Amino acid sequence: MENKNKKAVLIVLLLASSAFILPATLMVRGQxxxxxxxxxxxxxxxxxxxxxxxxxxxxxxxxGIDAKRVIQDWGTIYDRALDPPDEIKGKIF
Incomplete structure (x- = not known):
């Protein structure tokens, strides 16, 4: 009898929490x-x-994050890491 009560409470908690999680997911995808x-x-x-x-x-x-991919050889990546473009030198991100 006690296990049935625990299961019922667990089901109610899961359903209640989904009421908060699903709208948040829809809001993010809808932006x-x-x-x-x-x-x-x-x-x-x-x-x-x-x-x-x-x-x-x-x-x-x-x-909602605009991510672009650039595929480059290691030499280009290495050179860029050691000598960044002038427009970003000295900037703090």
Whole structure:
């Protein structure tokens, strides 16, 4: 008898919590404006990282973040990390 009561309480709690979770999910998906944007840099030598960057890009776009992917060779990524473009030198992000 006690287990049935626990199960009933658990079901009620799950249903009640879904009333708060589902509307929040719908609100996020319904936002037409972009929150912010950035670029994912992915090495061309690693297919797994390219696939993961695509998954990450899609997930971020679903919540309103404009994520772009750029696939580059390691030399370009390394050079960019050591010598960033002039317009971002000295900036704090």
């Amino acid at each position: 037409p404006e972009t929150l912010f944007s950035f670029t994912l840099t992915t090495p061309s030598t690693n297919p797994s990282r390219q696939e993961w960057s695509e998954v990450i890009q899609t997930s971020l776009q679903e919540v």
